[in-house]
Amino acid sequence: MADRVTTWWLRSVLPIVLWGLASAVYGQMGVYMETEEFLAAAFPDSEPQVEVIWINNERREVLEEILDHPVNALRVSYWISGGKSAWILDEIGKDRPITIGVVAQGDAIEMIRVLVFREIRGWEVRYPFFTDQFLGARLIGSEQQGVGLDRQIDGITGATLSVNALRGVTEVVLFLIQESRGLGE
Amino acid sequence: MRGALLLASLGMGFLSFQVVAQETASVEETIQRQQEQIDALQEQINATADFLEAGSVTQLNRTQLQERDVGSQTSIGGYGEIHYNNLNATDSDNDTDKMDFHRFVLFFAHEFNDRISFFSELEVEHSLAGEGKPGEVEIEQAFVQVNLSNELAVQGGLFVLPVGILNETHEPTTFYGVERNAVESAIVPATWWEGGAQLVGNNASGLSWNAGFHSGLEMYTSGSNAFRVRKGRQKVANAVATDFAFTGRVRYTGIPGLDVAATWQYQSDPSAAPGDGLDDGALIEAHMIYTNGPFQLRALYADWEFSGTAVEAAGVAGQSGFYIEPSWRLNERWGIFARSETVDGAVAGDQFDEFRAGLSYFAHPNAVFKFDIANRDYTQLSKEGSSYTGFNVGMAYQF
Numbered sequence: 001m002a003d004r005v006t007t008w009w010l011r012s013v014l015p016i017v018l019w020g021l022a023s024a025v026y027g028q029m030g031v032y033m034e035t036e037e038f039l040a041a042a043f044p045d046s047e048p049q050v051e052v053i054w055i056n057n058e059r060r061e062v063l064e065e066i067l068d069h070p071v072n073a074l075r076v077s078y079w080i081s082g083g084k085s086a087w088i089l090d091e092i093g094k095d096r097p098i099t100i101g102v103v104a105q106g107d108a109i110e111m112i113r114v115l116v117f118r119e120i121r122g123w124e125v126r127y128p129f130f131t132d133q134f135l136g137a138r139l140i141g142s143e144q145q146g147v148g149l150d151r152q153i154d155g156i157t158g159a160t161l162s163v164n165a166l167r168g169v170t171e172v173v174l175f176l177i178q179e180s181r182g183l184g185e
Numbered sequence: 186m187r188g189a190l191l192l193a194s195l196g197m198g199f200l201s202f203q204v205v206a207q208e209t210a211s212v213e214e215t216i217q218r219q220q221e222q223i224d225a226l227q228e229q230i231n232a233t234a235d236f237l238e239a240g241s242v243t244q245l246n247r248t249q250l251q252e253r254d255v256g257s258q259t260s261i262g263g264y265g266e267i268h269y270n271n272l273n274a275t276d277s278d279n280d281t282d283k284m285d286f287h288r289f290v291l292f293f294a295h296e297f298n299d300r301i302s303f304f305s306e307l308e309v310e311h312s313l314a315g316e317g318k319p320g321e322v323e324i325e326q327a328f329v330q331v332n333l334s335n336e337l338a339v340q341g342g343l344f345v346l347p348v349g350i351l352n353e354t355h356e357p358t359t360f361y362g363v364e365r366n367a368v369e370s371a372i373v374p375a376t377w378w379e380g381g382a383q384l385v386g387n388n389a390s391g392l393s394w395n396a397g398f399h400s401g402l403e404m405y406t407s408g409s410n411a412f413r414v415r416k417g418r419q420k421v422a423n424a425v426a427t428d429f430a431f432t433g434r435v436r437y438t439g440i441p442g443l444d445v446a447a448t449w450q451y452q453s454d455p456s457a458a459p460g461d462g463l464d465d466g467a468l469i470e471a472h473m474i475y476t477n478g479p480f481q482l483r484a485l486y487a488d489w490e491f492s493g494t495a496v497e498a499a500g501v502a503g504q505s506g507f508y509i510e511p512s513w514r515l516n517e518r519w520g521i522f523a524r525s526e527t528v529d530g531a532v533a534g535d536q537f538d539e540f541r542a543g544l545s546y547f548a549h550p551n552a553v554f555k556f557d558i559a560n561r562d563y564t565q566l567s568k569e570g571s572s573y574t575g576f577n578v579g580m581a582y583q584f
Binding site: 031032068074075094095096116118120121123124127128129130133152153154155156157158159160164 | 234260262292294296299302304330335350353354359387389390391393438439440441442444474476477478549550
């Protein structure tokens with residue numbers, strides 16, 4: 001009897017439940033924030049300008065040291081208004097790129113958002129309970145001795161590579177801000 | 186005369202003014218031409234950069250820092266580990282001295298669109314597979330995930346069950362020790378995959394959950410492997426599907442550094458054969474991982490309760506295991522750990538206490554060299570001769 005009930009449930013009820021759920025909550029997956037929404041959140045009262053910083057060999061060395069892998073980008077574009085800048089960078093966690101938006105006021109992190117997450121595990125990094133750790137973070141160290149954040153970022157078990165991606169991108173952004181200021185850009 | 190001089194001066198002045206005006210115009214023209222050249226060069230540089238970055242910049246002002254895709258939507262990854270075991274048993278006939286490329290795994294993933302993805306894991310175990318050979322070729326994961334919303338997804342196909350620490354995250358660079366822990370081998374038979382479907386949910390509080398219906402075990406009820414959970418895995422290879430199983434998990438990761446989870450699984454007939462004295466079974470597993478800076482503590486407990494006359498008569502209706510593992514990441518390169526385990530499985534070979542301690546050298550976050558010392562004491566007299574002390578050396582990678 002129990003087997004018949006299980007079989008009936010599997011054949012009839014489960015597909016209907018799954019179809020119902022799919023229909024009810026069907027939406028865009030993995031895309032948590034569009035670029036326009038991110039920029040509107042970053043610059044609610046102003047229209048930012050787009051700037052570009054070129055990745056020369058010296059900068060590439062630092063970026064590769066931070067990210068622990070070769071960096072192919074030739075330039076990074078960002079938005080700037082007053083002392084505030086916003087950046088959108090893709091960095092691979094385990095298999096797929098995570099699209100990460102970072103906003104900095106001066107040389108400190110003001111906001112960090114996962115705009116698109118494409119991997120099967122590590123989704124926790126998009127929630128404030130994790131990203132709040134970065135707020136106010138600044139860069140310490142030097143190009144010669146290596147750069148890093150001024151604080152400890154606690155990881156998430158099973159999401160180490162996604163955590164590393166967010167930490168790396170944050171360091172990259174803060175480093176590029178330092179560099180762009182050096183150029184008077 | 187004075188008038189002539191004045192006229193001459195005016196004439197000279199006019200001529201000078203004309204020359205200066207012509208020179209200024211010429212300089213302006215030059216500047217304009219140079220600016221046009223600069224603009225043209227800038228355009229050429231941008232066009233060159235566009236060309237070189239083609240495929241890596243997929244939308245305006247989104248910079249991809251690393252290219253690793255095959256095509257645009259398919260990715261490949263993998264991991265592997267080689268072990269050297271040198272173990273001296275109480276009875277030297279049971280000594281182990283071997284080298285084994287234990288696992289060679291390739292991942293293939295494909296993103297059909299923003300909502301639908303495919304993930305797979307293909308493994309060669311023990312280097313050589315085939316009739317009479319020690320290894321196997323296995324598909325450990327092959328499922329499609331459809332994201333129903335930002336908080337809910339459904340997975341269908343062949344997937345690893347949401348149970349324990351290692352079953353889902355078993356890349357060898359993520360755990361200490363040359364060999365995996367024994368509890369998640371004898372009691373939670375990792376790597377453990379089944380065919381079916383599951384819902385996966387999460388929310389902003391850090392709470393997540395899984396609920397899945399899937400194929401079940403086919404455990405032996407007689408012979409040397411009777412009631413051993415690990416030997417009951419069908420691996421979705423023409424698996425008997427008369428009796429399904431359910432797995433549910435609740436997990437909390439809302440505090441950075443903390444991971445707490447509990448899994449309950451019900452097997453409606455773990456032997457997939459009615460009337461053989463093994464009627465049903467339930468697994469409860471709970472674990473905790475706490476990381477604070479370089480320090481981490483892992484603890485896991487798993488317990489099976491089976492019902493049926495045969496399994497109860499054999500005295501193995503309850504099978505359980507526990508381990509605790511503190512570790513310390515000394516710096517970017519080095520980490521040390523110790524692990525204590527107790528396993529109480531179905532047969533004498535699955536009943537022991539074990540202690541391991543060792544170190545890992547991270548040449549790269551994804552390339553690790555490992556060393557540990559191990560001691561295992563079997564609790565049954567019949568296996569006493571297999572109790573051992575020894576050491577293990579390994580190399581592990583993932584990409």
